[in-house]
Amino acid sequence: MKKVMQIINLHAKIGEKEILKGIDLDMFEGKVHAIMGPNGAGKSTLSKTIVGHPDVEVTEGDIIYKGKSIIDMEPEERALEGIFMSFQHPVEIPGVNNAYFLRTALNAKRKHLGLKPLNAAEFLKLLKSKIKELGMKEEMIHRSLNEGFSGGEKKLNEILQMEILEPDFVILDEIDSGLDIDALKKVSEAINNMRDSKRTFMIITHYRKILDYIEPDFVHVLKNGKVLKTGGIEIVDALEKEGYKIFGDA
């Protein structure tokens, strides 16, 4: 197994509050890592730290991705290196056409990889096939980015972006929250289709359901800003029965 991301003694704060208190976590190429933990454990902060959100300040430790420290990199540089995060609450951007945004993002990535940009026609073809696969409405192409989308549509739009951008390291921050069972199946199916021997997933969730559809290789339990336990799906079984208290305190 090849380590794709190594998180070493990571301490981070938002404002004055220290939220991550020494995270140690290895994630592997081609594997699915589920991150679980009670509210306030630091799950979302961990993903924000990985993608370089400006609210988060790293005070100690490091994140090594593909052999390089990324903590001083700009968010867009990290994205171009293949790190993608689906947002828990995707923001609305009025007047910015969804398709235009997606093409700009894809072409930024292609440029980074030394590929020539896709023209509008080529891109539209790609976009339409992905939209069809996901069972999304075609009018999504013409709408403004996330504006007036329902909760489910926003989540599907995140998955659509993942499919178009084909990232190497995918963080799904509560992708399952607010989805009905059909949408959850659809999203899970899309994620499973993206799984391959190279791509790594980090799935943050509160619920077992999504892990029934997307079987994780590893389950990590976070509490109080630390990784409390690492194991397989059996951890989820234990959690279901007993709750987070069985793992004691960090």
Next chain:
Amino acid sequence: MGMEKVDKIINSDYELGFEIDIEEETAPPGLTEDTIKFISAKKNEPDWMLELRLKAFHAWQKMEEPKWAKVTYPPIDYQAISYWAAPKKGSKSLDEVDPEILKAYEKLGIPLEEQKALAGVAVDAVLDSVSVKTTFVEELNKLGIIFCSISEAIRDYPDLVKKYMFSVVPMTDNFFAALNSAVFSDGTFVYIPKGVKCPMELSTYFRINAQNTGQFERTLIIADEGSYVSYNEGCSAPSRDENQLHAAVVELIAHKDAHINYSTIQNWYPGDIEGNGGIYNFVTKRGLCEGENSKITWTQVETGSVITWKYPSCILKGDNSVGEFYSVAITRLAQQADTGTKMIHIGKNTKSLIISKGISAQKGQNSYRGLVKIHESAKGAKNFSECDSLLIGDNCGAHTFPYLESKCASAQVEHEATTSKISEEQLFYLRQRGISEEDAVSMIVHGFCKDVLNKLPMEFAVEAKALLDLTLEGSVG
């Protein structure tokens, strides 16, 4: 990281701030009856025009500069300004135009040789106080369209000028309009005859070049019954530490079933971040929808000037006539803009639409001021106004002053206003997808202005979008 960095993106240089190295003849500073006689003589004007100018001058002397706009600037010394500057060499015929001027216009993206021109765009090039070249005149004449400088129109089409000049903006309308009426130098005259759809975009490019001079242009556009014209104006000026005054008057007349589209891309020198230099832009623009079913559309992209005072308006006199106002105003650096529109409903079933987008960055102050006035006679009148403001950073401001006067119970008036900030979350979302911070800001701003930019004729929409990017380069903070 974050918004401080974005600050860099807005600090772009003003790329049109060069000086054209030509000899110009300028009038000595000061404004007296003699100045006006001098201007009138320079233009070989008939006596009736000089008399009108002097009448305006005497009225202006008794008027006071308006103080109600939300802008502050040191007092203007009207006696310290020169009211006339013109290139010494040549005019009109291309062979005679100073090659330096041709080069300068080319640099501004406005080639004056017809074979090099943008397809389908005829240009009147005004440098300081004179029109140096008007293109495609003969071709347009074949259709009966008059497209010339206002100076030529006064000499060659006195009946039209006498009938329409001051008919929409009376010479004593306001302080700056009166000043303009007294000292106006050049500008554009357009007449579209009955039933003619003008096949080209008509445009004027105004350039201030001479130091310490004001530019006082005057434009008059008449669209006769059932005609159509799309007109565009652009402008720029050298970067200087002194302030220069630009006080223009534009009058539009749309007869029955006529439609005038008037677009402005205003890029006068904006001054610097401390408020040094920059153009004072005090402009009166008004259109009269004279006939039934007539329509006037104002579209403006305002990025320049240190002070802007400008309210392109429509008088909706003809029944079923329509007035539209689409505006994007950007204030950054230490710019202050007080801009908006007036929609005066007089005829039955008249409609007006106002879409105003204000963007403020750095120390910019942006005010929307709009009046919707519905006369008793305007049965079934409708207005919809939308005024949105976008703030970039914490030191700028956005203000909205809507005024409504309705004397008609059957009228419908709707007003919506929003103020938003470019949020860290929007920027971060786009950056997480690999889009650079600069492109992300540009994308959000373009999205915000989309409804207005889409209204510009295609050739100018491209220019406006590029200008927005240039303007905002380094501007968020």
